[in-house]
Amino acid sequence: MSRQDTRLVALALGIALSGAAFAADWQALPDTAPAPADNPTTPAKVELGQMLYHDARLSQNGTLSCASCHSVMGGGVDNRPTSIGVGNQHGGRNAPTVWNAAFHATQFWDGRAPSLEEQAKGPIANPIEMGMPDVQAAVDRVRAIPGYKPYFDKAFGTGDTVTVDNLAKAIAAYERTLITPNSPYDRFVKGDKAALSAQQQRGMEQFAAIGCTACHSGAAFNGPQPAPGKSVFQKFPLFADGNPYIAKYKLTDDQGRYDVTKNDADRHMWRVPTLRNIAWTAPYFHNGEVKTLSEAVRVMAKSQLNRELDDATVGDIVAFLDALSGPFPKQEMPQLPPAPTAMLE
Amino acid sequence: MSRQDTRLVALALGIALSGAAFAADWQALPDTAPAPADNPTTPAKVELGQMLYHDARLSQNGTLSCASCHSVMGGGVDNRPTSIGVGNQHGGRNAPTVWNAAFHATQFWDGRAPSLEEQAKGPIANPIEMGMPDVQAAVDRVRAIPGYKPYFDKAFGTGDTVTVDNLAKAIAAYERTLITPNSPYDRFVKGDKAALSAQQQRGMEQFAAIGCTACHSGAAFNGPQPAPGKSVFQKFPLFADGNPYIAKYKLTDDQGRYDVTKNDADRHMWRVPTLRNIAWTAPYFHNGEVKTLSEAVRVMAKSQLNRELDDATVGDIVAFLDALSGPFPKQEMPQLPPAPTAMLE
Incomplete structure (x- = not known):
């Protein structure tokens, strides 16, 4: 294991052990998305x-x-x-x-x-x-x-x-208007304790306790935001030993951020994806090799936390992840202006 | 010219000469579309x-x-x-x-x-x-x-x-809900005389006078509806002699309805397309070979009525055809339910 790997493992374990602290940091999504100064949303x-x-x-x-x-x-x-x-x-x-x-x-x-x-x-x-x-x-x-x-x-x-x-x-x-701040999870965090089922609440506790929140933190469950000395990228997969999923799902065929920087330290480094609306977005991972959310949970537990989850735990976590979905704000279908002449071959 | 052709020419000319009568038959689109008895619209x-x-x-x-x-x-x-x-x-x-x-x-x-x-x-x-x-x-x-x-x-x-x-x-x-009964043309026909410009009204008169209404009749401008002894299909192109568009736009490469029936009489027979929203639907004709509406008007005048229109007339007719557009009734974007597992390769 490289020094880099060791550091990441230590980070993951440290966070896993302090799972209770993470449980207190559940954040609802803001009602509006941030916009850059030179492009205010109008x-x-x-x-x-x-x-x-x-x-x-x-x-x-x-x-x-x-x-x-x-x-x-x-x-x-x-x-x-x-x-x-x-x-x-x-x-x-x-x-x-x-x-x-x-x-x-x-x-x-x-x-x-x-x-x-x-x-x-x-x-x-x-x-x-x-x-x-x-x-x-x-x-x-x-x-x-x-x-x-x-x-x-x-x-x-x-x-x-x-x-x-x-x-x-x-x-x-x-x-920036395509945001989902009214998921069952958000309503729960804001105080509506009936918004999540008992199973979903169990899944939420386990999600934090086993350490998923190490990377999938914050309101969008997409990890630490940029700060001095803090990277928004994480290595995936982190645990290779005895990990059957790497070969099965070709998890390391793609070099990830290395392709951008050509820096060896960036091999298999990836931006942490948001988990919001994850129930809608099968198949999973950067190569879309994993077909179901329950399998994705197993792959992540093994690959990032070196944990093999039992079916009940997987079911609970999937139930919790389902609570991160929508609703998608209603919007009108846009009317596209006609071209005065055919422009396509 | 075959007997079939002669009959169709006579029909086209007869209708062209009685253009004034057609001008009286302008129909607005109904506010609802007809539905079959076994599938009422709900x-x-x-x-x-x-x-x-x-x-x-x-x-x-x-x-x-x-x-x-x-x-x-x-x-x-x-x-x-x-x-x-x-x-x-x-x-x-x-x-x-x-x-x-x-x-x-x-x-x-x-x-x-x-x-x-x-x-x-x-x-x-x-x-x-x-x-x-x-x-x-x-x-x-x-x-x-x-x-x-x-x-x-x-x-x-x-x-x-x-x-x-x-x-x-x-x-x-x-x-059946995708209908456009509130175009400027419809408002004009229903009595709002300001709904069409002077040019559009000129184009409307010429559209009837030169005989376009022979085939593009009725509220949808899509021709005679089925009746005993009446076909909804028309031959295109009808006039081949001295018609440069047939070769230029490959108008006869496709056999049309013949491909369905294998009946010689159905060669180059086509369903009359609606002209509603035609300004939106470039390129034109069954093979999409014609890029602009003005060229489409020239091709039709020559191919179906053996007329060569001057630019002013083409401009007037195109202005009228523009009045057959929309508006498209507003509708919400549909939310599609997620699949529990990836089903696509």
Whole structure:
């Protein structure tokens, strides 16, 4: 075991042993998501962002919008191990849910984007996702649809408002409204003790007691937020000895954050995913290899805490995780402006 | 020119010459669409149908829902010449709009389905569209998602409600709500004389005077409805001599209804498409070869009425056709129930 591993194990064990302390730190999700100073969330941006998010004309052959892989009302995901992009190409990683992405300090599984704004640009220009040559090419499409211009002006003032940055800002502003602060768990934490069943409350205690909260902490259950000397990334899997899941689910085939930094210390380091709405987002893990939530719980207990859970405990924890779901705030389907001429081949 | 052609030309000319009579027959769209006796439209069916219509899990690899090619708030189409199905396979014909499909007496370009219920089953089991082995396989997926069962029960009573026929009925019921009875044209016909501009009113007169109404008649502008001795199909293109568009846009490569009946008289016979929301549905014609509405008007005038229109007339008619658009009734985005286990590869 490397020094790095030893440190992480010590951290995990330390936290596990102080599980009771974590149980006191249950946080409800805020009613609004934080926004950067240069992109305050406004209704006009959200309205435009919702349209753009659902517009497949932003993809090379017009078959994919952001919603294709992050279906808003389908849990923010596509329920596939890895997504399928233009030309039937498969991506390498499981699509993370868009719900509560606003509470992540960094975006993508490997944290390669620092903000939702930067994230929004990624898939558009990724050749195996939406497949545009660059984001400007998508903006050129939007510019050729006159019905979009009034929405950009309303959101960003007058002048040359149809720009790459404004497109990304609008999509990010919309995504900041995709939060689920009224789950049974939130209602429970806020005082409605009937919001969770007895089994769910047992699962909640066990979730903390066995140490899941070491990484899945905070209101979004997505781990420590950035602070001096504190990384938002965690190693997965942490325990390799006697861990049958690594080979079974190919957990180490992907190098994780190492692919971004080429720093050896970042091998198999991953952003901690939110557990909110996890019941909606099968299959699980960065490669989508695990089909059920109960198996995902077993894999995590073994791989991160070196624990083998009995079926009852797994059932209790899954019941608790179910309480982290929705409801998804109702929203109207966006009406997309027509193009005056066919722009897709 | 064959006897069949001569008869059709005589019909077209006779109608063109009596254009004034057609001008008196402008009909507004009814506020509700007709429904078959065995599938009355109910809120519960519409709610379920909207969910199923938007659920990509009904396709083989989970990438396509009905909405992928018939985007409801994108004009009911995909704005592509021909649609792209599972595995990046191209269909042979342009996706017709789902808006006001309820007013068609027959479904698909070649009329091979007699009802929306039958139509709904087609693309699910079409190997180059949604690609399921059969519709039952899609129903099996739905059955494996427990959250759907209460919606089927609410719509269809208790017992074994999750069936192929009920799935089709629910989707059809939803589609019967996708109608646009409040376009500027409808408001004009109902007495609001300010609803159309002077140019649109000129275009409306010319549309009738030159004979477009011969086929594009009735409230949905989709031609004569079925009656004894009356066909809902029309030949396209009708005039071949000196028609440059046939080669340019490959108008006769597809045999149309002949492919269904193998009857020579059905060669190049097509269901008359609705013109409602036509400004949203570029590109045009069964093969999507024509990119703009103004060019589509020129092609139709030459191919069906042997007329070459000047630019002013084309502009007026396009302005009138713009008045046949929307608004699309607002609707909430449907929340899709989660699957308890990953069901997609």
